[in-house]
Amino acid sequence: MTETLELIFHDVANKQCKFTINNVLQDVSEAVARDAMQKLLSLDILRPSNNVPTKVGSAQIVSKTTRNIFTDK
Incomplete structure (x- = not known):
């Protein structure tokens, strides 16, 4: 199973801007995510x-499981 962290921001028109971080640790708390997102905004990068x-x-953690049905040899 693969897990990614999705950070969702809003722009001036209130449209979503989504950034995805691969291979995230499972224990990301709300406080840590909010703080990191606020720092990214303040850096304006x-x-x-x-x-x-x-x-x-x-912010949300998305889990994805992939099952191979067959593999071309």
Whole structure:
């Protein structure tokens, strides 16, 4: 199972900006996630192509399991 951390911000138009971090530790608390997201905003380094994040939205850990049905040899 693979787990990723999704950090969701909002821009001035209240549209979502999502950043994904691979191989995240399972014990990320709300306080740690909020603090990290606020620091990223204060550094003003997040510059996606379509919108600039201006406020913290939410954070979530997404688990993904992949099962191979067959493999080409």
